[in-house]
Amino acid sequence: MKKKFLIYGLLVGSLFASCEKMVEIEPKNQISPNVVFTDLNGFQAVLNSAYQRLIGFDYYGRDFQLMGDALGDNIYTAVNLSGGRYNSVNINAPGAHYNIWGTAYLIINEVNLILDKIDALSVPASKTADKARVKAQALALRALVYFDLARVYGYEPSTIPTTGPGANFNKSVVLRLKGTDDVTKATPMVRATVQEVYKSIMDDLTASINIFNTLTVSTTASSAYTLNKAAAYALRGKVQLYERKYLEAIADFDVAMTPANTQARLATNYVGAFAAATNTESLFELVITPATQMANVTGPNSSLYSYTHPTNAGPTPMSTYGGQTVSDELFALFETTDQRYAMFFKQGSPIRTWSHKYSGARAVYTDNIPVIRYADVLLMKAEAQAGLTQYLDASNTVKTLRTARSASTTGVPTDATIVSYIQDERRRELFFEGHRWFDLKRLGNGITKPAAIAGGTIPTNDHRLLAPLPTTEVQLFPALPQNPNY
């Protein structure tokens, strides 16, 4: 009997001894961070993740294309058709605004992790160019995202108001340049100044450009799908335009538009360029895989097509939450001969004007997203020229564009009025591409809402020019601080 007890005892005892092992189980869908950064493929995969986040609907996938027009004056939201989408954005209700904070910092952390570790990675000689390209892209991507954060949540170096709730408010965003790989690094930080953030953006872009300049340039259509030399130049030019450093901006724009540096060309057919899967004017374009990234109800719920088309319109009846219509003021800017006028159609009762810019060019509900487009760079160049009072040059630059768009060039001014003409031209060219809000904000002329909204003019020192930081972020660390009046 005793023996039996002993045996049972031993049995139980030995089971217990191996307990630690018995309760181990490895995940299969995830891996540990040490394994990720052991070869270049791991770095590339993290970079892919960062790119993919740009196409989120709260970022370039939708809001960065459309919300700026709704917050500004290009869109009238038909509330009965929109399914609640942008209803409060269009009337600039407090807090109805861009919300890229979360996504932007996910990207920044991924890019930071890459930049923290890539220099230490040793690769065979055949891969050194690939490694350099990953680093150059990571730097440019960090600059792009910080620039967007800076534009959304803070003032530009030149537009910090002197009156109103935001008087002398020079806080930009939290500037993190090191990745978070354990919880001790996730400590709260205060917002950096506008100047500090702009300097960091310029440093990243210059570092990126320096690497790109050592690499060979591709001008195939797909070369625009990732950040590249021309895009980095164009972006640096844009940042400098925001800083009103016109000379430096023009130099960068010229490199960006050099045919040897990019696939982008001024299109001869405006509507056709957008109807093609890849826009021939793109210096940097985000590619969306329709099958896996816009399938099922994602398309009708969230796509640019759905937002900008009435339900069951077009050749195939498709259900949409279309309520983002062209404002009467925007529509009135066009000559009927202008190629860009053909982008509009009228439908509904009451009849509304709709834009067919996002036509489902790539697949149903799916359009690639041109982030940096040739015409934008051209008009930014014209603006920089006008900023240097080179009105004639500016006028000629605008005429180049208008000629390509089959629009009249006779009315293009050659004096100081070109400054506001360029802004109208930007509306005509870049409507529904999200630029309008940032243009209105950085130029400081206030925001005159479409008459149908009966919203009057939002003065340039209104607190709503800045988006609110996420509440949880401020609750956690009030010293950030929140933007004025939120």
Add this chain to the structure above:
Amino acid sequence: MKKLLQSLFILLFVASTAMAQNRTITGTVTSKEDGLPLPGVSVKVKGSSTGVSTGANGRFSIVVGANVSALEITSIGYVTQTVNLGSSNTVNVSLETDSKGLSEVVVTGYGTQKKTQLTGSVSIVSGKDIENLPVQTFDKALQGRAAGVQVTTNSGQPGSGITVNIRGLSTINGATQPLYIVDGVQVSAGGVSTQTTQNVLGAINPADIESIQILKDAATASIYGSQAANGVVIVTTKRGRAGKTQITAAVQQGVNEQLRPYDMLTGPEWYNLRLDAIKNWAARTGYPYADALEEWNETIFGAGVTTAPAVIPSYDWYNEIFRVGRTGQYDLSARGGNEKTKFFISAGYNDIKGAVMASSYNRGNLRANLDHQISDKVSFETSITLAATQSVGHGTNRGFYTNTPFTGALFTPPTNAIYNPDGTYNNNLYGAYGYNVVQGINEEQRKTTSVQTISNVALNYQVLPELKLRAYAGVDFADAKNYNYRPSTLPAYAPTGGTGNENFIRNVNYNTSVTANYNKTFNNDHNFSALAGFEYRSASQTQLSVGVQGFPSPLLTLLGSASTNTSYGSTFTGYKIASLIGNINYDYKGKYLLTGNLRYDGSSRFGADQKFGLFGGVSAGWRISGEDFMKSVSFVNDLKLRASYGVTGVQPTADFGALTLFTSGGAAGAYNGGGSLRPSQLGNAALSWEASKQLGAGLDFSLFGGRLSGAFDVFKKNNTKLLLSRTLPANSGFTGITENAGEVESKGIETELTSVNINTKSGFKWSTSFNIAFVKNKLLSLNAGATRIGNSYIVGEPLNVLWTYRYAGVNPADGRAMYYDKNNNITYQPVTADQTKIGDSNPNFYGGFINTFSYKGLTLDVMFQYQYGNHAYIQTQQVVEAAGSGYDNQVRRSLTDRWTTPGQITDIPRSYDTYIEPGSSSSDIMSSRFIQKASYIRLKQVTLNYKLPTKFTSKIGIPSISVFAQGVNLLTFTNYRGEDPENVGANNLNGYPNSRTITGGLTVQF
């Protein structure tokens, strides 16, 4: 020393010679009530475990030693009798039915205990009470039957998931559901449907259940350690009995129908309400009303039609998705065996069509429970089940127009025709996002088909009369296939050529244990039992999924026929638990009772620094009625005071939550064809269980010969080391890290009372069972420095606070919606800072009330179930009480109770197209206007059963025939404005309301 040895030797010799002088006692055991022989009764030598069972004819034969002076006769449901042996070798015993429940045995984990010796708080629901109910899962049948057990149906979908909270909520992110144990198998409860809702517990046919015990106090539950903080529900199924095989067949048929439908507006009513809204809007904005009217008519009646037709059309979309559903339930079982082998075999089939179109539940169950006595010492038992279930139905609490019909059918403007004149679906709709919900519900396919087993085997070895070893293995396995098909005939899916999704889920969950059970009475007075064991549990889930689009024909519905693959997934998750178990019960003369439990749990879900945890509890009881001084108090049959303290745990819900990980973004996270890796979480090596410490005290009593019995309990539960996400600055790339911090306290009182009110000689009996529980919880603290999580969890407040703007009613002067700002002034445009606590979603009290009337063969059960004081969002009302300010169809009070004339006091603002009057917030914003207490009393069940007199039925050879009629959810008393106060889940938008079920049936036993 020598002498001692000598005397020991003599003693042994005497003992063995005594053993040699055996005699055989034979006899018959009958029931005192009807004099019929009782099979399967245990006949034991008193004070030992040697014993036999009576045979089919109630006869037994036992060989006993000459020194044996008494036999103990026990059978479940009868009062245990001790028979002193005289010189006669024949003993006939007639057993008395146990009306006082004194002999009831309670399963308390790895062993059993007599109810009278129980020191914890355990609710018992007998299988008899629920066996013929038209419910698909037993958890639903618990509703209102056990004090402190709150059962909430999340959906009226037949066979849907159920939420069970024992003694209220006390966690934020941890698991909230009890641990379910079916014949020893720890079941991974929950749902397996990604399309509709299907409850895993459907694998158990309620008709197979012998009893359900709910371990509520932590001391009793702590034998299950880190899984037990939400209580433990132990289900025991029916097992075979020696004797004549008993066949039971039951059939019932019935209907399901809508319970409390909304009263929606007709076409003309809605049209005119809208005109009012447009008129108000035009007047306010200065837009010419004549133009607005023409545009409106064109919208509704088509381009060019600027004046409304004389007769405004009207179509009832809401009614179109409902129907009178059907319930069919068929059960067959055989129960029998002999002394060596016993069996219970059953088969069941459920065929239910829900009260909403395209929702159904079909289930087949098989069970074989076998017990075999291999030798005197070794016995073997097994339960083998197989269940196949198909649920067809709608997504619950999700989707808008798509996935479920419940929003679309309510909101679609009623002037839209459902069908074209040619009978095809009308797709030229306005205000319905181009989505014909009736077409959607009829043409979309959503179903879940699962195959499950919850089976086990056990080997028992009686090493010594006092010592039993048991080796046990149980498995809970489920394979579920989820299928969704949206044909291209639905305009929303025409552009993609139709879409299809399939998802396979496999749950493999098993537990094994080895236990040793020691039982001994010392000096006749000290009863001692102990249990020690080891247990191992492993649970894993794998999923495979695929999505496609581009079907060449809507008639081809298999995924292989589609042109494009849109998604694919393959996931794995799992956890393991290894444990040492210990239990001790001691009592002195059955008066002073003590129970201790201990469990040492290791779990893969815990962080590397905290792999193991110790749990346990102590409970003690004083059976006052066992004291000599109580002997004279004749009206007290049983009286017991008890107290307990225990520590149990809540496991982290994330299987790999303690590790720092990168995850693949999969196809959706890829960029330009390149796969992606992204940081998914920061690890915490110190992550462990939530510790739930519970102090309880109770009183059990049985008075007046068992006519009044019950239990009264108080408890206080403190859940510490809550699994919380500590908020990190999102700009770090992470929004939080899971850690243990904070504390929730809950307190409660619960009572169960059972009384026999009338019991006449003529056979009329009226008994009542009533239970009620008052539970309160409070969040005491969160992570260091944090005082709230969002708007639901605020330190110092109960869990699940409802937090929004405070509605101040309608301005009587102009009909605009008013709100209180943070300073209690009226505002028309409230801002976030004005939001405040409106209430919380915890009920103040809940319970049930059951009356049973019986007279001869006739029995009537009437059961009410109630809940009081829980606040609920009624999000649907946000849309349907908008006074026609948008396109959506409205409920009647939106028309009748809206503000129309100055001076009018009402709660619905005036009609105003676009909702937003200049200077006002949108009139439909969430506020306390759309929060209401969902208190209710529901006539949950009425069953009328008639057992035909045996003298008639025996003539046709059938000893027992019963016919019955029953109704479920017959009446509801509530002020709640939504459809169903019981189903307030995710803000009540899109909920499938519970149905009323009325069935009739027949039970035959022979």
